[in-house]
């Protein structure tokens with residue numbers, strides 16, 4: 688905020704201030720947190736951004752924190768969309784969106800459902816974009832009595848779909864159950880046909896850049912390639928993004944985006960899941976340059 692003294696001394700910034708134009712030239716950055724975390728975990732990221740781009744407005748949306756992040760994905764999307772719209776409306780030059788882990792899927796849903804959104808760069812920071820299938824501490828915490836082989840039984844029905852991780856649980860051995868019962872990822876990825884897919888694709892494609900970040904030592908996102916839209920086939924062999932059906936059919940615009948040259952992939956080893964947002968090397972090499 689400018690002090691009155693500074694405003695009096697500089698009539699041009701005053702004018703810019705009154706018209707709401709961003710005077711430092713950096714677009715605001717909206718951050719959406721992941722499972723079991725909240726704004727607190729992004730204080731380091733906040734510092735990194737303001738160190739290299741002083742004065743950047745960074746908004747970590749404070750909703751569905753900690754245990755509330757287990758609420759159904761569509762419910763969270765609805766909640767986040769209000770804040771998302773509000774921040775965007777105050778940013779005539781657009782915004783950037785940086786979304787961590789589960790938040791990366793919330794953000795994709797936000798982008799798909801917001802006609803006329805003004806997001807330039809969408810950074811997906813270690814998000815299970817093609818789904819999740821692994822025995823992790825997170826799974827144990829949510830369903831202590833289940834393992835990856837059995838959790839489809841609880842996830843792939845109406846009750847299970849009320850728990851966020853079930854909304855992107857993608858069991859490669861129970862594909863038909865997934866296609867039938869999943870009410871979130873299967874729609875977002877167009878794995879299951881639905882009437883809004885064309886509109887969602889158009890909205891999503893308004894972004895100028897998609898940045899996918901992840902790596903082999905993540906330890907939570909399983910397979911880790913899901914952070915780059917790769918996933919298991921029924922033999923648990925990795926099928927990379929370009930060979931995924933949703934890519935080939937361009938169901939939500941990923942192929943178009945890539946053909947446009949607007950998908951940037953960043954892979955780092957040696958980074959554990961909860962370190963992605965606080966690792967300066969990752970920030971400098973994968974994030975900084977897109978936040979202008």
Ligand SMILES: *[C@@H]1O[C@H](CO)[C@@H](O)[C@H](O)[C@H]1NC(C)=O
Nearest residue numbers: 723724725727751752753754
């Ligand atoms: C979430 O957890 C953090 C750290 O444990 C805590 O500081 C914060 O207040 C919690 N947020 C909410 C909304 O409960």
Ligand SMILES: *[C@@H]1O[C@H](CO)[C@@H](O)[C@H](O)[C@H]1NC(C)=O
Nearest residue numbers: 919920921922923924925926
């Ligand atoms: C899975 O592996 C078996 C045996 O190696 C092979 O015959 C089959 O074609 C594989 N399936 C897929 C989907 O790759």
Ligand SMILES: *[C@@H]1O[C@H](CO)[C@@H](O)[C@H](O)[C@H]1NC(C)=O
Nearest residue numbers: 955956957958959962966968
């Ligand atoms: C930070 O990232 C670098 C480069 O990818 C990696 O080698 C290092 O182990 C990471 N450090 C932490 C604490 O995650």
